[in-house]
Amino acid sequence: MSATPSYPPASRKIMNVVMLSLTGLCTLLVLSVLFTILGYLLWKGVHALNLNFFINLPAPVGESGGGVANAIVGTLKLLGMATLIGVPIGLLGGIYLSEFAGGWSAFAVRYTTDLLNGVPSVVMGIFVYTLVVLPMHHFSTLAGGIALGIMMIPIALRSTEDFLRAVPRSLREGGLALGASKSETIFTIVIPAAIYGILTGVMLDIARVAGETAPLLFTAFGNQFNSPGWMQPTASLPVVIYNYAISPYDEWHQQAWAAGFVLLSGLLVVSILARMILARGKKMSHG
């Protein structure tokens, strides 16, 4: 060792470079998986896409020109219903936790919300099967919507609570000082200040459940045809992808790729749009 050692010693500098490269390699690996999935889906999906895919009903094996129009409509109906069920409960719960609750009640609600968020999606399917399908004796859009709706509650609640909490205390005090009641303050000051965040949370929440397959298998089931109303089984994009992917027919595989491409691009557009809204909202509230 020299009398005046340079610090850090070379061995540590080398270690630093080695670990920088190793962790960087991990990141590269993860990102390459993302781009492989997106790229492969794009390549396979675009090849299989055509107008028939969007406007026709599924065709029997061997016939060309089949589409998944019923599944696209089915998915939109399921998501609409899920939003109607999950978002109001989530919003109310979020307002309650952020503005009113304290003590054991807040703890109980928060704890059960985490619990509900951790329920495996296939178990949610079983629950709604016993809750809705068994009493009604058949699968339905209603049951599928309820299953997805319950899955939406925890995230809607948590994001609402977080964004409401982020509203500065001074805004609430300003409202109260002007003589507004607590509820007036919440609805005219606090919620409008957080609305961009809350909307973003809801959009991300919808995008998250749009790809759920397992809870739909035994609630919405599937359907070769259009599903009028809310009380009949309905096709949906995720279930169609699953059924077609595990089938032995090449044409169906093509359709699975196309459906996967449509579903994933829809999800990603919504996710990215939500983040843009959030960024815009932040800019507006700062400027």
Place this chain on the structure above:
Amino acid sequence: MVNAGVALPGVPAEPQGLNKKQTWMERLRKGDEVVHLITMAGAWSIIVITLLLVQHLWVYSRIARHTFGWHFLLTSTWDPVSGQFGAWPFVYGTVVTSLLALCIAIPVGLGTAIFLAEMAPRSISNPLTFMVELLAAVPSVIYGLVGIFLMIPALSAVMPYFQKVFGWLPIFSGTFYGVSYFTAAVVLAVMVIPFIVSISREVLLAVPMSQREAMMALGATKWDVTWRAVVPYARQGIMGSIFLALARALGETMAVTMVIGNVAQVSTSLMAPGYTIAAVIANEFTEATGDLYLHALIELGLVLFAVTMIINALARLLMLTMKPHEVTA
């Protein structure tokens, strides 16, 4: 000198509604209590739904629970025709695939999290973090799709060479057909990595700056600071993220169903096809004839629910109790 007890002219002695606590009826009339009660109803409906879920799983699995007792989990015969239901192959498959997935996901996920939080400059790490989070938005069924048509052919091409070298080990022996515990574990690993990355990254970023500065002031390299000052400080949060990832892996259904082969057997070899709890529910639920069969599947759901709940609770506990540690390096 103004006596506190004497009201000044023009100033009300009692400021209306400021010092005085409002009665419940007053708040009700002003609407505050109505809003309170409505939001409370919304929040408590979550508790009601969760209790209903537990109750339904319990009630609708009663026939299987009464018929088989604890043997249900430990016997290996799954024969719906003769009414024999033993869930051991599924329990085994679930545990093996999840643990193997964690073995792959933990080093890669933590490495990525450390790179994004500590090693990379912010201008690079922000867009990269965004992309990793997109990976979490990809639905399970799409991982399954890519797993069937891209990963299985790729693994089938590579595995013979791998087995030439390591095939003598019991866990790598046997013919590889593409669908296997191993394939499922790789897909699961890819699926849980985004969770490990995003939670661990946040935990690392939450470590106080002073923790890093103290060590940097001593002339340590970036890696030394990260490994000796930041990671030890954040280890409970990181453990929490791993537990959350485990809970997700255990409950994951679609992607696993599509690549594990769905054969109810117990094999030492990771190259053999298997089955998991979630996969058997997804595959057989709509075909279950007879109450005993249905109740057996719902009991599997109950088991899955209980296990993921316990692991999630442990994860929360770890995150909650995350507190400053004295770092002794």
